[in-house]
Amino acid sequence: MNKAINSAADAVEHIQDGATIMMGGFGVCGIPENLVAALHARGTKDLTLISNNVGLDDFGIGTLLKKGQVRKMILSYGGECKVFEDMTLTRQIEVEWTPQGTLAERIRAAGAGVGGFFTPTGYGTLVAEGKETRLIDGRWMVFEGPLRADFAFVKAWKGDVLGNLEYRKTARNINQVMATAADFVIAEVEQLVDIGGLHPDHIHTPGIYVDAVLRGAKYVKPIEKLTVRKAAAHV
Amino acid sequence: MSDTRIVIAKQAARLLVNGDYVNLGIGIPTLITNHLPKGVEITLHTENGMLGYGPYPHEGEQDADLINAGKETITELPGCSYFGTEQSFAMVRGGHVDVTVLGAMEVSADGDLANWMIPGKKVKGMGGAMDMVAGAKKVIVAMEHATKDGKPKILPKCSLPLTGKGVVSAVVTELATFTLGQGGLTLTALHPDTTVDAVRKVTGADFKVAKDLASYER
Numbered sequence: 005m006n007k008a009i010n011s012a013a014d015a016v017e018h019i020q021d022g023a024t025i026m027m028g029g030f031g032v033c034g035i036p037e038n039l040v041a042a043l044h045a046r047g048t049k050d051l052t053l054i055s056n057n058v059g060l061d062d063f064g065i066g067t068l069l070k071k072g073q074v075r076k077m078i079l080s081y082g083g084e085c086k087v088f089e090d091m092t093l094t095r096q097i098e099v100e101w102t103p104q105g106t107l108a109e110r111i112r113a114a115g116a117g118v119g120g121f122f123t124p125t126g127y128g129t130l131v132a133e134g135k136e137t138r139l140i141d142g143r144w145m146v147f148e149g150p151l152r153a154d155f156a157f158v159k160a161w162k163g164d165v166l167g168n169l170e171y172r173k174t175a176r177n178i179n180q181v182m183a184t185a186a187d188f189v190i191a192e193v194e195q196l197v198d199i200g201g202l203h204p205d206h207i208h209t210p211g212i213y214v215d216a217v218l219r220g221a222k223y224v225k226p227i228e229k230l231t232v233r234k235a236a237a238h239v
Numbered sequence: 240m241s242d243t244r245i246v247i248a249k250q251a252a253r254l255l256v257n258g259d260y261v262n263l264g265i266g267i268p269t270l271i272t273n274h275l276p277k278g279v280e281i282t283l284h285t286e287n288g289m290l291g292y293g294p295y296p297h298e299g300e301q302d303a304d305l306i307n308a309g310k311e312t313i314t315e316l317p318g319c320s321y322f323g324t325e326q327s328f329a330m331v332r333g334g335h336v337d338v339t340v341l342g343a344m345e346v347s348a349d350g351d352l353a354n355w356m357i358p359g360k361k362v363k364g365m366g367g368a369m370d371m372v373a374g375a376k377k378v379i380v381a382m383e384h385a386t387k388d389g390k391p392k393i394l395p396k397c398s399l400p401l402t403g404k405g406v407v408s409a410v411v412t413e414l415a416t417f418t419l420g421q422g423g424l425t426l427t428a429l430h431p432d433t434t435v436d437a438v439r440k441v442t443g444a445d446f447k448v449a450k451d452l453a454s455y456e457r
Contacts, residue, residue: 030287030324031310033303056324083363084310092362099362104286105328105370112325123332124373128351128404131369161304173321174287175304180323208323225303228310231295 007217008165008196012042015190015218019043019155022075024052026111026156026182027065031057031084031228034175035064036157036192038220044068052076054111054153056104056178058088063226069097078151080104084228101131106148108181114150115184115213122147156186159220160209163193164200167214168207176208183209192218243383243413249274250428250455251340251381251411260284262331262371264341265309267381271340284336286367288327291319308367328367332374339375341368343382343410345397348444350407350419352380353399365402372403384412384441391443393417393424414438416453417446428453 009015016039019025025043029035040059043051044067051074058079059065066085068074076098082088091097102110103125113120122145126132136147158179161172169191171179183189191209196219248270255261255275262284263269272294275281283292285307292307293316301312330336345353352372355365372378385391393410409427410417415438416428424446426435431454439446 030308031306033287033306033310079364081364081366089362093359101364103365103369104324104367105332105374108323108325108328125332125370127373129369129401130356131365171321171323173302173304174285174289174306176321176323177287178324181325227301227303227312228306229312230301231311231313232298232301233295 006165007167007211007214009216009218012038012192012218012221013045015039015216016042016046016048019046019048021048022050023048023155024054024153026054026153026186028158028177028179028182029055029057029059029064030174030177032059032064032226033228034159034171034177034179035059036159037064037224038192038218038222039157039190040064040068044071044073047071047073049073050075052078054078054151056080056107058082058085060085060228061087063224076100078102078107080107103131106131107151108178110148110151111178111181111185114152115181118150120147120149151185153186154188156182156189158183158189158191158209160191160193162195162197162202163191163217164197164202164211165217166199167191167211167217168202169193169209169214170202170206171208180208183213188215189213190216190218192220194220194223244270245274246413246430246455247381247383247411250416251379252276252279254379254409254411255279255281255338259337260290260335262286262336262339262375264339264368266342268340268342269309284327284330286324286327286331286371288322288324289319291316328370331367331370334374334376336375338377338379339371340379340381341371343380344392345399346380346393346407346410347397348393348395348419348423348446350405351397352378352402352407353397355402356400358400368402372406377408378403378406380407380410382410382412384414389441391441394443414441422447425449426452428455430455431457
């Protein structure tokens with residue numbers, strides 16, 4: 005089946021107010037920027053967003069926050085985005101803090117049909133409050149349930165019309181697992197290649213997970229912190 | 240005393256072992272790679288999905304798809320690898336990462352760590368820190384000994400929301416290095432410009448002094 009769609013506007017057309025959407029990316033690296041921009045233009049409201057970060061004030065999820073489209077964020081890190089910090093402190097949005105590894109594993113569990121897991125992460129902290137704990141192999145662990153969404157927006161480097169995806173470098177991040185855990189998964193890619201154009205061994209997300217593929221019209225791909233080498237080598 | 244941040248990074252680097260897989264937090268820990276002792280080679284892990292990253296790129300060679308957990312542009316070293324967030328944290332929780340070095344707002348004598356939230360004030364979030372301290376084999380806190388107002392950061396109990404409970408293996412500051420274990424805090428190394436008594440004055444918790452107390456290198 006050909007899963008290609010023509011425009012980002014078409015891709016988000018069926019998303020209703022109140023939807024839950026996963027959005028890939030780490031900071032603004034590997035974010036589905038065309039789909040986010042289309043959702044911003046459409047003005048869909050009361051959204052619950054599941055994401056590692058919130059982008060910047062003027063790029064990515066920050067733009068949706070600013071426009072008042074978001075009711076709740078499920079995330080691990082909200083730094084470097086003033087609009088998010090302000091809205092959180094003044095309780096204009098609901099926030100569910102989730103440690104990054106737990107976030108990824110909850111999504112993995114949902115995508116793999118697993119009903120949750122026990123993890124040592126967060127034991128004895130605020131994130132464990134109200135959750136079942138158990139001593140397993142001598143360590144205290146916290147139960148975490150699966151996390152699904154109505155939609156997932158993922159960003160890949162290359163894709164084909166069957167929905168097979170290949171990511172590039174650290175732009176893969178949480179995109180790969182998010183592609184497994186939503187009712188409708190929309191992938192945006194920089195390059196849409198012919199069927200057979202991806203080496204089967206290099207496909208990170210097999211097409212079975214993906215419902216629609218969009219070749220992004222334009223990529224800004226901003227760099228949040230440009231760091232370059234000085235005279236002495238430095239990491 | 241030279242720049243305190245470099246003193247801390249140098250001393251923390253001495254706790255690393257040749258062959259370690261290491262995750263470095265933002266800030267002081269990133270300086271460690273400049274101060275590794277001779278013969279110590281480590282592989283760096285970054286939570287956003289890479290092992291074996293190298294220095295910052297030369298100007299003009301930066302790649303928006305290649306960043307570290309601090310969102311800084313980095314480079315590939317030969318033998319590096321990429322993976323998704325779920326695998327990145329599976330290798331952390333699974334105990335495959337030998338050491339994590341990270342900063343802290345507060346550390347308690349029983350190894351509790353607080354570094355992610357100041358209620359009502361700071362709302363950045365924990366990112367990967369809770370997973371890192373729960374999963375890495377060794378958790379080294381590299382931080383300035385006291386707050387900017389001179390208040391101790393090493394305390395009998397943390398007052399801020401915790402990142403992890405009983406997780407810290409060692410604390411390195413510009414004045415002193417402590418290990419943490421069943422018997423609480425033990426002072427194991429001291430900067431030559433200070434004394435045990437002076438360290439006691441800026442440390443909120445009691446500590447023992449190791450018999451073989453070492454000195455920081457100048």
